[in-house]
Amino acid sequence: xxxxxxxxxxxxxxxxxxxxxxxxxxxxxxxxxxxxxxxxxxxxxxxxxxxxxxxxxxxxxxxxxxxxxxxxxxxxxxxxxxxxxxxxxxxxxxxxxxxxxxxxxxxxxxxxxxxxxxxxxxxxxxxxxxxxxxxxxxxxxxxxxxxxxxxxx
Numbered sequence: 052x053x054x055x056x057x058x059x060x061x062x063x064x065x066x067x068x069x070x071x072x073x074x075x076x077x078x079x080x081x082x083x084x085x086x087x088x089x090x091x092x093x094x095x096x097x098x099x100x101x102x103x104x105x106x107x108x109x110x111x112x113x114x115x116x117x118x119x120x121x122x123x124x125x126x127x128x129x130x131x132x133x134x135x136x137x138x139x140x141x142x143x144x145x146x147x148x149x150x151x152x153x154x155x156x157x158x159x160x161x162x163x164x165x166x167x168x169x170x171x172x173x174x175x176x177x178x179x180x181x182x183x184x185x186x187x188x189x190x191x192x193x194x195x196x197x198x199x200x201x202x203x204x
Contacts, residue, residue, distance in 0.1 A: 055134075055164070056118045057153060062086040065115070065153045066160055070171030081105075085118055099127045110134045114150055137167060140181055162188060 057066035064082055073081070088100055089109050100107040102120075108130040109118040117134045121127065140163050141148035145156070153160050166181045168174055 055120075055137075055168070056082065056085065057115055057160070062090055065150065066157060066164070068161070068164055068168070070168075081120065085120070089116055089118060098131060108134065110138075112138050112148075115148075115153070133168070133173060136178070137164060140167060140178060143178065143182060144185055159185075 055066075055068045055070075056064060067078075067082070069078065084102060085107060088102060088107065094111070098109055100109075104123065106121040106123070106125065106127055107118060108121060108127050109116055110131060111117075117138060119130045119134060121130055138148065141152070141160060144159065144163060145152040163181065163185060166174070166184045
């Protein structure tokens with residue numbers, strides 16, 4: 052996977068993760084072109100597209116589109132499964148994830164992605180292990196917030 056994106060039906064990018072070095076100018080072009088290709092597609096069409104030297108894999112969940120750009124040797128079906136697993140992880144954490152969850156808790160969405168993927172490869176296949184990491188991170192954050200809110204004498 053060269054990159055992964057999450058966007059709304061209006062085409063607003065909510066999350067992006069690039070796994071290969073790409074200039075800001077090229078990122079903007081890829082994002083713009085992907086939006087133009089994916090959003091107008093009919094609901095029951097194929098979830099795979101060819102764009103330049105990338106294979107685009109996408110899946111729509113409610114009002115969110117999850118997209119991945121793949122290199123020639125990458126497996127489209129595996130990428131579709133990776134997108135689905137990421138949505139399952141988001142659903143488990145947020146309880147039926149929606150666009151607002153990603154907008155207001157983007158750092159959690161990125162954390163889940165980082166626990167699941169590293170360098171474009173699946174790091175952890177166990178949903179349970181990712182959930183344990185999320186619980187530990189939340190506990191640490193709550194402890195730090197509690198510690199920081201106490202007056203220093």
